[in-house]
Amino acid sequence: MSDKRWINICSLSDLVENSGVCALVEGAKNADDLIAKDRQIALFSLPSMSEQVFAIDNFDPIGKANVLYRGMVGCNQGEPIVASPLYKQQFSLKTGQCLHEEAQVNTYPTRITDNCVEVLV
Amino acid sequence: MSNQLNVVVVGNGMVGHHAVEQLVNLGAEHNVSITVLSAEDRLAYDRVHLSEYFSGKTADDLALTDEETYQDWQVDFHTNAKVVGIDKQQQKVTTVAGDVFEYDKLILATGSYPFVPPIPGGDQDHCLVYRTIDDLESIQQSASCGKVGVVIGGGLLGLEAANALKQLGLATHVVEFAPQLMAVQVDAGGGRLLKDKIEELGVQVHTGKATQVIEAGEQCRYRLVFANGESLETDLVLFSAGIRPYDNLAREFELTIGERGGIVVNEQCLTSDGNIYAIGECALYQNMIYGLVAPGYTMAKVAAQDIIANHTNLIEEAPLRFTGADMSTKLKLMGVDVGSIGDAHGRTPGALSYTYENQPLGVYKKIVVSQNQKLLLGAVLVGDTSEYDSLLQYMLNGIELPNEPEALILPSSGEKPTLGADALPDTATICSCLNVTKGDIIDAVDGGACSVADVKACTKASTGCGGCAALLKNVVDKELENRGVEVKKDICEHFAYSRRELFDIIKVNGIKSFEELIESHGKGLGCEVCKPTVGSILASVWNDYILDASKLPLQDTNDNFLANMQKDGTYSVVPRVPGGEITPERLITIGEVAKKYKLYTKITGGQRIDLFGARVEQLPDIWSELIEAGMETGHAYGKAVRTVKSCVGSTWCRYGVQDSVSMAIFIENRYKGIRAPHKLKFAVSGCTRECAEAQSKDFGVIATDKGWNLYVCGNGGMKPRHADLFATDLDDETLIKYIDRVMAFYIQTGDRLQRTSVWMENLEGGLEYLKQVVIEDSLGIGETLENQMSQVIGKYQCEWKTTIENPEALKRFRQFVNSDKQDTNIQFVNERDQIRPARDHEKIQVVNIMDTNDAQKHKELALEES
Numbered sequence: 012m013s014d015k016r017w018i019n020i021c022s023l024s025d026l027v028e029n030s031g032v033c034a035l036v037e038g039a040k041n042a043d044d045l046i047a048k049d050r051q052i053a054l055f056s057l058p059s060m061s062e063q064v065f066a067i068d069n070f071d072p073i074g075k076a077n078v079l080y081r082g083m084v085g086c087n088q089g090e091p092i093v094a095s096p097l098y099k100q101q102f103s104l105k106t107g108q109c110l111h112e113e114a115q116v117n118t119y120p121t122r123i124t125d126n127c128v129e130v131l132v
Numbered sequence: 133m134s135n136q137l138n139v140v141v142v143g144n145g146m147v148g149h150h151a152v153e154q155l156v157n158l159g160a161e162h163n164v165s166i167t168v169l170s171a172e173d174r175l176a177y178d179r180v181h182l183s184e185y186f187s188g189k190t191a192d193d194l195a196l197t198d199e200e201t202y203q204d205w206q207v208d209f210h211t212n213a214k215v216v217g218i219d220k221q222q223q224k225v226t227t228v229a230g231d232v233f234e235y236d237k238l239i240l241a242t243g244s245y246p247f248v249p250p251i252p253g254g255d256q257d258h259c260l261v262y263r264t265i266d267d268l269e270s271i272q273q274s275a276s277c278g279k280v281g282v283v284i285g286g287g288l289l290g291l292e293a294a295n296a297l298k299q300l301g302l303a304t305h306v307v308e309f310a311p312q313l314m315a316v317q318v319d320a321g322g323g324r325l326l327k328d329k330i331e332e333l334g335v336q337v338h339t340g341k342a343t344q345v346i347e348a349g350e351q352c353r354y355r356l357v358f359a360n361g362e363s364l365e366t367d368l369v370l371f372s373a374g375i376r377p378y379d380n381l382a383r384e385f386e387l388t389i390g391e392r393g394g395i396v397v398n399e400q401c402l403t404s405d406g407n408i409y410a411i412g413e414c415a416l417y418q419n420m421i422y423g424l425v426a427p428g429y430t431m432a433k434v435a436a437q438d439i440i441a442n443h444t445n446l447i448e449e450a451p452l453r454f455t456g457a458d459m460s461t462k463l464k465l466m467g468v469d470v471g472s473i474g475d476a477h478g479r480t481p482g483a484l485s486y487t488y489e490n491q492p493l494g495v496y497k498k499i500v501v502s503q504n505q506k507l508l509l510g511a512v513l514v515g516d517t518s519e520y521d522s523l524l525q526y527m528l529n530g531i532e533l534p535n536e537p538e539a540l541i542l543p544s545s546g547e548k549p550t551l552g553a554d555a556l557p558d559t560a561t562i563c564s565c566l567n568v569t570k571g572d573i574i575d576a577v578d579g580g581a582c583s584v585a586d587v588k589a590c591t592k593a594s595t596g597c598g599g600c601a602a603l604l605k606n607v608v609d610k611e612l613e614n615r616g617v618e619v620k621k622d623i624c625e626h627f628a629y630s631r632r633e634l635f636d637i638i639k640v641n642g643i644k645s646f647e648e649l650i651e652s653h654g655k656g657l658g659c660e661v662c663k664p665t666v667g668s669i670l671a672s673v674w675n676d677y678i679l680d681a682s683k684l685p686l687q688d689t690n691d692n693f694l695a696n697m698q699k700d701g702t703y704s705v706v707p708r709v710p711g712g713e714i715t716p717e718r719l720i721t722i723g724e725v726a727k728k729y730k731l732y733t734k735i736t737g738g739q740r741i742d743l744f745g746a747r748v749e750q751l752p753d754i755w756s757e758l759i760e761a762g763m764e765t766g767h768a769y770g771k772a773v774r775t776v777k778s779c780v781g782s783t784w785c786r787y788g789v790q791d792s793v794s795m796a797i798f799i800e801n802r803y804k805g806i807r808a809p810h811k812l813k814f815a816v817s818g819c820t821r822e823c824a825e826a827q828s829k830d831f832g833v834i835a836t837d838k839g840w841n842l843y844v845c846g847n848g849g850m851k852p853r854h855a856d857l858f859a860t861d862l863d864d865e866t867l868i869k870y871i872d873r874v875m876a877f878y879i880q881t882g883d884r885l886q887r888t889s890v891w892m893e894n895l896e897g898g899l900e901y902l903k904q905v906v907i908e909d910s911l912g913i914g915e916t917l918e919n920q921m922s923q924v925i926g927k928y929q930c931e932w933k934t935t936i937e938n939p940e941a942l943k944r945f946r947q948f949v950n951s952d953k954q955d956t957n958i959q960f961v962n963e964r965d966q967i968r969p970a971r972d973h974e975k976i977q978v979v980n981i982m983d984t985n986d987a988q989k990h991k992e993l994a995l996e997e998s
Contacts, residue, residue, distance in 0.1 A: 021949045029657075029685035030692075032949040049956065054949070059657065070957070075972070076701035077947075077955050081689040081748075085659035088625070094660035096689035096697055101660070111589065 053080035147412030148241030149176030154436035253346030278367025317472035427457035475510035529557035711796030712739025738775030781818030790835030792818035809882035
């Protein structure tokens with residue numbers, strides 16, 4: 012049984028092509044837990060990739076600030092990446108793995124339904 | 133687990149504390165118990181910066197550790213526990229309170245005490261020394277009921293002490309027995325200039341004076357009577373006539389000591405007793421006391437390693453040894469730069485020296501070289517220590533000197549021999565944050581690294597502050613070249629071109645977007661290297677609004693949000709203040725905006741005001757108010773023209789010969805907003821006194837009575853370079869023409885993130901070539917360059933004004949695309965009446981307490997979904 016659910020974030024036109032925005036997902040992943048932490052998710056629109064939209068944690072584990080959505084997107088050997096705006100480490104948008112240091116962020120599946128961007132959290 | 137080893141450290145000064153740190157680190161898994169016995173009533177503090185106690189630092193600020201830390205480390209510590217007895221056979225020490233501690237290994241780090249010359253009357257009240265925080269408190273107390281203070285001793289510490297008295301508001305004198313100040317580190321010429329400079333700062337210096345007696349005074353509390361019959365009245369006497377090793381324990385309990393004091397140690401820092409070590413200023417190695425903190429730290433490391441190695445029987449292959457230390461120093465004394473390297477006095481047989489003295493500027497430089505003029509033996513620098521680092525590398529590594537060694541210290545009228553990547557020795561530190569040497573980089577390349585990225589990954593070089601990136605690239609490229617590897621000038625994997633080539637491609641083909649360029653000349657999606665580069669070239673060539681939908685994804689976050697991102701993800705805001713001239717009204721507006729949005733304010737080095745701590749969603753509101761008051765963006769976020777610093781010039785200044793402020797404002801307004809390979813800084817000085825520091829800028833303009841002298845390609849920062857004199861006595865029009873041409877040529881040919889200084893150094897033919905191109909128009913491109921500039925100048929717009937008028941662009945300025953909430957991870961605390969980012973441990977976790985109904989709903993929802 013999965014306790015994950017699709018959350019409607021915004022309309023497709025709220026995204027910025029080849030760049031990022033940030034979504035705030037409120038509430039708990041685990042509903043048994045009465046204390047819920049807000050979660051910030053960075054969304055990147057890459058029209059040239061088959062996935063279209065990528066979602067990863069917005070928190071930069073190296074710079075320790077909520078900034079990844081303001082990073083620059085691009086690719087490294089074909090792997091789509093975002094470079095942290097603080098210290099420029101690249102994170103894979105597919106796996107969340109940092110390509111320069113031991114660090115990892117969560118990634119989230121995305122889908123587009125009726126021009127709405129949804130994230131599985 | 134090995135048996136417990138009891139280590140007792142006597143003394144908790146800087147060096148004793150360092151030994152504790154080392155033992156904690158090395159002994160972590162080896163059952164080592166550490167006891168610290170300190171005679172003072174507080175734990176270790178920073179004695180090097182003691183004088184800052186008088187400029188606002190508290191004892192807590194100076195502390196190197198605290199009780200909690202020692203508790204965490206499980207260090208058993210005792211303050212007010214002066215050791216008075218050592219039993220070498222039983223291996224015990226006794227404190228003044230009668231407590232007994234057993235040891236397996238004992239480390240003496242008892243330091244030194246100030247030497248008080250035996251002058252009659254020197255033991256009265258208000259005759260003090262300068263060594264501990266308690267001493268400082270006595271000085272402060274005494275100064276509060278006096279007007280005049282005298283320091284006896286004009287060495288390094290004496291001048292520090294004089295600075296302290298001056299800060300306490302006393303009329304300050306320094307009395308030195310020797311004919312000059314700082315006789316250990318500086319030669320007679322340097323000492324003379326140092327004296328002048330210190331007297332300029334309001335401290336009276338009396339050299340060659342032997343104090344014979346301190347008796348009651350008439351105007352002041354005391355009178356110092358000198359051997360030549362002269363006298364000096366004072367309320368306070370501070371002795372700083374050198375230090376003596378605190379070796380009394382060694383004397384009493386029969387450890388070998390030197391003829392003139394100091395506990396004799398060997399290369400392991402062991403004393404004559406195999407269980408007792410001595411480190412720091414109480415230790416004597418080969419008849420030398422090392423009175424600096426760095427060698428003390430080395431000794432601490434050596435002793436700690438030796439103790440742990442013997443305990444664990446894990447003997448290192450190359451155990452650390454103390455074999456003396458280089459005593460070269462660079463420091464700022466009352467704002468005067470002083471540097472001393474190696475044999476400063478030229479005492480080596482056959483040594484020769486070169487001296488440069490510039491009295492009007494207050495600069496004295498001397499280098500001492502070997503008889504064959506191949507090696508640097510020592511140096512003295514007063515008033516300007518900018519060559520210190522490179523001279524030190526020459527001396528420490530025995531690098532062969534250039535043919536005319538004097539060029540190393542002469543002002544850079546001609547080509548100054550610089551130490552290129554190849555000339556640097558393997559020991560040279562490239563990345564000082566992570567302490568990576570050139571040798572480490574060579575090892576990495578030998579180990580198969582074949583790019584800067586590879587080297588970064590395996591050495592971590594340039595992953596701290598990143599300030600060494602350019603130097604690192606230089607070294608790596610050079611090493612690869614030396615191995616016959618062809619070094620690609622490609623800017624990244626997406627474009628097989630250098631910045632310069634991309635510039636030409638964009639210009640010649642009239643390319644206006646990144647997509648166009650990558651489709652025709654590149655591959656993939658781009659990255660954080662090529663995108664901003666192309667963004668900057670497009671801006672340089674076409675100077676369009678940088679936040680157009682097509683250009684927006686090309687901008688680094690700072691350009692993207694038109695502000696400078698700080699470590700916590702907030703931004704700083706810098707309105708333009710052309711030439712540093714600002715009306716009271718605008719100052720008030722800036723103050724009011726800062727107050728309203730609770731921003732931290734600081735004056736920048738470029739004569740403007742930086743407002744910190746703005747959340748991304750606040751930026752448009754802040755700018756609306758600033759623009760309303762007539763201000764515009766300062767482009768502090770861009771690789772663009774930043775500031776034109778100026779002095780007040782002939783309008784107000786008695787010495788000014790031209791109106792530097794008007795010229796600075798004109799220049800700033802002309803070039804503002806222009807994008808370049810890197811930031812560009814300017815300055816205009818109204819006379820040769822150079823108060824605007826124009827020679828440290830990319831473009832420096834200095835007034836002469838006939839017009840303007842233009843200097844180019846200087847910079848401050850990590851690797852400072854004085855600008856080169858480019859042309860003299862120019863009229864306004866020619867000045868602007870030359871700046872236009874040089875700037876356009878740089879924008880066109882500079883590499884990515886290459887400052888003008890490095891650009892010039894890599895320009896084949898250097899300064900002379902640049903003069904030919906710009907002044908003589910040898911390539912026939914002068915007019916083209918000017919046209920290019922006038923084109924971009926005509927298209928200037930305040931990016932913030934354009935942004936706040938554009939609802940689409942404003943959409944970017946929110947933290948969340950789906951909520952108006954704020955980022956709760958951004959938190960501030962107060963410091964000195966302003967905000968600063970909260971550190972991790974100061975942050976409060978923000979959580980939502982969910983309504984139980986809500987929780988129930990979520991649960992149902994989750995079940996439904998699955």
